[in-house]
Amino acid sequence: MPRLNSALQALYGRVLRRNPGEAEFHQAVHEVLESLDLVTMRHPEYLESGIIERICEPERQIIFRIPWVDDSGKVRINRGFRVEFNSALGPFKGGMRFHPSVYLGVIKFLAFEQTFKNALTGLPIGGAKGGSDFDPKGKSEGEIMRFCQSLMTELYRYLGEHTDVPAGDIGVGEREIGYLFGQYKRITNRFESGVLTGKGLSLSGSTVRKEATGYGVVMFTEHMLATRNKTLDGCRVVVSGSGNVALYAIQKATQMGATVVACSDSTGYVHEPKGLDLDLLFQVKEHERQRLSEYARRRGRGVEYVEGGRVWNVPAEVALPCATENELDVEDAKQLIENGVVAVAEGANMPTTPAAIDLFQEAGVLFGPGKAANAGGVATSALEMQQNASRDSWSFEYTEQRLAEIMEGVHERCATAAERYGRPGDYVLGANIAGFMRVADAMLAQGVI
Numbered sequence: 027m028p029r030l031n032s033a034l035q036a037l038y039g040r041v042l043r044r045n046p047g048e049a050e051f052h053q054a055v056h057e058v059l060e061s062l063d064l065v066t067m068r069h070p071e072y073l074e075s076g077i078i079e080r081i082c083e084p085e086r087q088i089i090f091r092i093p094w095v096d097d098s099g100k101v102r103i104n105r106g107f108r109v110e111f112n113s114a115l116g117p118f119k120g121g122m123r124f125h126p127s128v129y130l131g132v133i134k135f136l137a138f139e140q141t142f143k144n145a146l147t148g149l150p151i152g153g154a155k156g157g158s159d160f161d162p163k164g165k166s167e168g169e170i171m172r173f174c175q176s177l178m179t180e181l182y183r184y185l186g187e188h189t190d191v192p193a194g195d196i197g198v199g200e201r202e203i204g205y206l207f208g209q210y211k212r213i214t215n216r217f218e219s220g221v222l223t224g225k226g227l228s229l230s231g232s233t234v235r236k237e238a239t240g241y242g243v244v245m246f247t248e249h250m251l252a253t254r255n256k257t258l259d260g261c262r263v264v265v266s267g268s269g270n271v272a273l274y275a276i277q278k279a280t281q282m283g284a285t286v287v288a289c290s291d292s293t294g295y296v297h298e299p300k301g302l303d304l305d306l307l308f309q310v311k312e313h314e315r316q317r318l319s320e321y322a323r324r325r326g327r328g329v330e331y332v333e334g335g336r337v338w339n340v341p342a343e344v345a346l347p348c349a350t351e352n353e354l355d356v357e358d359a360k361q362l363i364e365n366g367v368v369a370v371a372e373g374a375n376m377p378t379t380p381a382a383i384d385l386f387q388e389a390g391v392l393f394g395p396g397k398a399a400n401a402g403g404v405a406t407s408a409l410e411m412q413q414n415a416s417r418d419s420w421s422f423e424y425t426e427q428r429l430a431e432i433m434e435g436v437h438e439r440c441a442t443a444a445e446r447y448g449r450p451g452d453y454v455l456g457a458n459i460a461g462f463m464r465v466a467d468a469m470l471a472q473g474v475i
């Protein structure tokens with residue numbers, strides 16, 4: 027890890043002491059502080075005003091009990107979280123994650139990243155994240171619904187279309203958002219469409235929201251490639267994950283002429299040199315919620331299923347990590363570089379370890395960090411809020427066009443900031459600086475908040 031100057035190092039020490047045992051949060055903060063080294067040299071007022079330290083402290087953190095009754099009648103307990111990190115630019119905004127690995131450190135890092143990501147979109151949204159250590163795997167529809175209702179019975183008091191607007195993340199999709207929305211409506215007696223995003227179309231959701239994160243990652247990749255006069259057309263692409271982000275990244279990359287040769291789930295990966303079969307993949311993963319081994323079984327010859335293997339061993343020009351944090355480490359990066367990777371864009375939040383990012387950048391690989399590359403999801407959530415506020419709904423084509431313009435803007439903001447600070451093509455630096463400055467300036471304009 028590059029060293030921080032002494033003032034930032036001292037500040038980082040205080041962040042560590044104030045947030046003990048939260049490794050993911052420490053990692054996310056350190057990465058941003060590394061980028062701010064250059065900024066504070068040119069603008070010492072950011073240090074003098076104490077704004078950097080204030081940005082590292084969440085505005086509000088909520089932890090609560092979620093009791094629910096399983097199908098056998100047994101009472102179960104989970105823990106719920108909502109970290110409302112920063113509302114300088116707009117209402118708190120960010121998804122909810124249901125996964126057994128969830129604890130305060132994970133939600134805090136996600137909310138911190140979300141704050142800068144949302145700023146990079148140029149839209150008026152603050153940053154938050156929430157979730158629970160609830161494991162949706164193997165739960166019945168009824169259990170999922172009762173769990174969502176119990177969660178909202180506590181969380182509703184902190185939400186509102188002008189206050190805090192959750193959406194989905196790992197383990198939370200249209201179905202869960204529907205249950206959460208229904209319970210919010212019952213408790214508050216308000217059909218407040220803009221209080222949640224990622225809603226189904228029948229509940230005033232937005233077209234393209236489901237597709238947006240994956241589509242946006244591919245659009246961002248295309249912009250990065252264009253700086254080297256390259257395009258996705260004809261490239262081999264390897265994707266990790268096979269959830270919502272991965273599936274729509276695969277779809278968009280294929281539409282743009284790339285061949286997506288591999289994707290993975292938590293037990294293994296499929297490799298298909300001629301390109302994955304999209305119809306079967308969506309059928310198995312999106313509709314039936316089955317494993318990739320089932321895709322491989324039905325697909326038969328021409329596809330290889332590697333149980334327990336690393337998807338990053340598959341040769342490709344473009345790699346899109348779309349599963350979860352810290353899933354791509356130094357060994358994976360070495361392998362990808364050896365296989366001639368040209369661009370890596372993060373569909374997931376913080377999927378690449380800091381040392382692996384260093385390797386990509388040293389090797390001259392285009393690297394798009396999640397807070398820029400995957401901003402299309404939350405950007406389209408903001409478009410959903412716009413439609414809800416005006417009681418309108420836009421066509422797929424129009425919404426996708428808006429998404430494309432926003433992703434172009436995100437790329438532009440990162441590229442310009444990186445250039446201004448003497449490191450053209452460094453999207454990590456550019457994203458951190460551009461995101462930070464927008465939030466910091468809005469906070470400073472509001473006094474000591």
Ligand code: GLU
Nearest residue numbers: 120121193194195404407
């Ligand atoms: N969970 C998504 C993200 O990481 C989307 C959040 C939202 O739409 O509010 O950006």
